[in-house]
Amino acid sequence: MAAASKIFRAKKIVPGKVSGPALVTRGCLSFQGFIDPKRGVFSAPVTELQGASFVGAVLIFTSGKGPSVGPSVLDLACRFGNAPAAIINLEIDPMIVAGCALQNIPLVQVKDSGIFDQVKNGDIVTVDADRGEVTISK
Amino acid sequence: MAYKKEKMQLNGEQRKILDGKEGKILQEAMESLIKYGTAMGAREFIRISSAHTLFTLRSKVARCFLPRGVLLTKEDIDKFSKEIIGTQVRVKTTVNPGAIDREKWQQMGAEEATYNSVMQTVEIGKRCGFMMTYTCIPYLTDNIPLIGQHVAWSESSAYLYINSFLGARSNRDSCEISLYSSLLGIAPNFGLHLDENRRGTDLINVQCELKGPIDWGALGYFTGDRVGIGIPVFKNLRRPTTEEAVQLSASMSSSGAVPMLHIVGVTPEAPTIETAFRGNTPRQTYIFDESAKGEVYQLLNYKPEGKVDIVFLGCPHATLYEIKEIARMLEGKHVANDIRLWVMTSSSIRASAEQLGYAEIIEDSGGELFADGCFLCYYVNAPNKKPKMDRIATNSAKQAFGARRSFNSNVFFGDTERCIQIAIDGGA
Numbered sequence: 001m002a003a004a005s006k007i008f009r010a011k012k013i014v015p016g017k018v019s020g021p022a023l024v025t026r027g028c029l030s031f032q033g034f035i036d037p038k039r040g041v042f043s044a045p046v047t048e049l050q051g052a053s054f055v056g057a058v059l060i061f062t063s064g065k066g067p068s069v070g071p072s073v074l075d076l077a078c079r080f081g082n083a084p085a086a087i088i089n090l091e092i093d094p095m096i097v098a099g100c101a102l103q104n105i106p107l108v109q110v111k112d113s114g115i116f117d118q119v120k121n122g123d124i125v126t127v128d129a130d131r132g133e134v135t136i137s138k
Numbered sequence: 139m140a141y142k143k144e145k146m147q148l149n150g151e152q153r154k155i156l157d158g159k160e161g162k163i164l165q166e167a168m169e170s171l172i173k174y175g176t177a178m179g180a181r182e183f184i185r186i187s188s189a190h191t192l193f194t195l196r197s198k199v200a201r202c203f204l205p206r207g208v209l210l211t212k213e214d215i216d217k218f219s220k221e222i223i224g225t226q227v228r229v230k231t232t233v234n235p236g237a238i239d240r241e242k243w244q245q246m247g248a249e250e251a252t253y254n255s256v257m258q259t260v261e262i263g264k265r266c267g268f269m270m271t272y273t274c275i276p277y278l279t280d281n282i283p284l285i286g287q288h289v290a291w292s293e294s295s296a297y298l299y300i301n302s303f304l305g306a307r308s309n310r311d312s313c314e315i316s317l318y319s320s321l322l323g324i325a326p327n328f329g330l331h332l333d334e335n336r337r338g339t340d341l342i343n344v345q346c347e348l349k350g351p352i353d354w355g356a357l358g359y360f361t362g363d364r365v366g367i368g369i370p371v372f373k374n375l376r377r378p379t380t381e382e383a384v385q386l387s388a389s390m391s392s393s394g395a396v397p398m399l400h401i402v403g404v405t406p407e408a409p410t411i412e413t414a415f416r417g418n419t420p421r422q423t424y425i426f427d428e429s430a431k432g433e434v435y436q437l438l439n440y441k442p443e444g445k446v447d448i449v450f451l452g453c454p455h456a457t458l459y460e461i462k463e464i465a466r467m468l469e470g471k472h473v474a475n476d477i478r479l480w481v482m483t484s485s486s487i488r489a490s491a492e493q494l495g496y497a498e499i500i501e502d503s504g505g506e507l508f509a510d511g512c513f514l515c516y517y518v519n520a521p522n523k524k525p526k527m528d529r530i531a532t533n534s535a536k537q538a539f540g541a542r543r544s545f546n547s548n549v550f551f552g553d554t555e556r557c558i559q560i561a562i563d564g565g566a
């Protein structure tokens with residue numbers, strides 16, 4: 001396993017340790033308008049993730065963007081049992097931080113954009129915020 | 139152990155609130171602000187002088203305070219609504235547009251149940267001391283911060299505008315965070331509250347003429363998309379009108395996560411390009427020229443040719459001047475039968491527009507002047523009430539992007555004059 005896995009250094013933003021399948025986009029996302037909280041899927045036609053389920057996934061994207069109701073939509077998704085497992089961002093947007101901090105969803109910052117070349121949808125990713133590590137198992 | 143060390147410093151009063159001595163609602167607000175502040179690297183709180191937040195539906199407010207991860211019943215929300223009435227905001231607080239027009243809700247397709255629920259929320263908000271303005275441009279009318287004031291503001295165009303054009307200090311706060319801050323009168327001290335984080339990070343060199351608010355919207359869209367998270371500094375940019383500054387701010391936070399911008403000679407903190415960057419070397423320089431502008435128009439005009447169902451103006455809420463201009467363009471003309479013309483604004487601005495006769499002109503022509511609400515916010519939450527909007531026409535880059543993203547609408551994005559011409563000529 002060790003030979004086939006890839007480790008990235010990460011900065012803890014919201015603590016926790018969790019594993020899940022990766023869901024990846026190089027784009028920037030907002031929960032407002034991009035997701036259907038009730039169905040747990042990306043719904044907007046403006047993202048390549050349209051149709052993909054984020055429930056239990058480790059979401060990897062460049063950063064948050066967009067309106068200030070984003071965290072409220074994430075809250076609703078969590079109430080429907082549709083929480084993502086963790087979020088990995090390259091840059092830190094207060095909207096994603098507020099969303100994760102209030103829902104206790106581990107959030108880390110990985111500054112190395114090389115992560116996008118090493119991970120594809122469905123790879124199992126372990127986020128260990130407290131140790132400052134992201135592990136991608138192939 | 140290490141985690142404990144990172145925790146925020148609290149004073150006696152804040153500690154009391156955290157320990158629950160001032161009730162469960164303030165305790166939840168304090169715990170949440172500590173979680174958020176800790177994650178953002180804040181070490182202490184700072185006093186704020188105002189807030190702008192969301193207080194639109196009881197369920198949304200209740201969700202900020204009641205246990206996470208579970209669905210709330212009507213009983214939970216009713217019980218919470220009684221509890222929160224005992225709580226008072228500690229600072230001047232206005233609220234963002236919510237669901238519906240408090241007077242003309244029927245024309246928006248809303249049901250009486252929604253109206254009743256909104257009016258209950260208004261009553262609760264008033265009793266808690268919120269100014270139930272339901273506007274996204276409070277910074278022009280009801281809540282105008284001054285240079286150097288620390289505040290906690292939500293709403294895309296709003297924090298950008300007050301940081302960049304008024305010199306006030308707010309982070310890009312989400313609705314929950316500004317709500318907690320309004321009740322506690324404090325914000326975690328990080329980000330744009332601190333001088334060093336207000337410096338420019340990226341340079342935008344403008345090499346084309348900007349003709350009116352929509353060109354500024356296009357520039358904002360371009361900038362947010364390129365800069366992502368950062369503070370752009372604009373070079374070769376003329377002084378905007380108020381309406382142009384609003385469009386620039388609003389569109390930039392639809393496409394990106396920009397909390398502040400510097401226009402040299404306009405932004406209070408940027409009399410020169412050197413003061414805008416204050417020692418920072420720009421990470422990137424982007425050129426906004428005719429071809430870049432053309433690309434934004436091409437992107438926001440999504441299948442623009444064909445029958446338009448609704449012409450939508452007033453995102454962010456129309457200013458009194460914009461309403462005056464819309465009335466001037468509509469005077470003596472008629473909106474075609476097969477199309478709707480909707481103009482959104484705040485209650486306080488509509489009251490002025492009524493007094494000055496602009497509202498009557500718009501309504502006589504067959505258009506609607508709505509207040510309080512937001513077309514996008516309402517129909518996202520009530521999709522079954524959504525009128526036909528297979529194609530909309532709008533003068534707002536934020537709305538153009540939002541309607542495409544949230545309603546899958548085709549979009550004509552053009553200036554106010556062209557939008558009104560579409561309304562008069564009919565949908566075709």
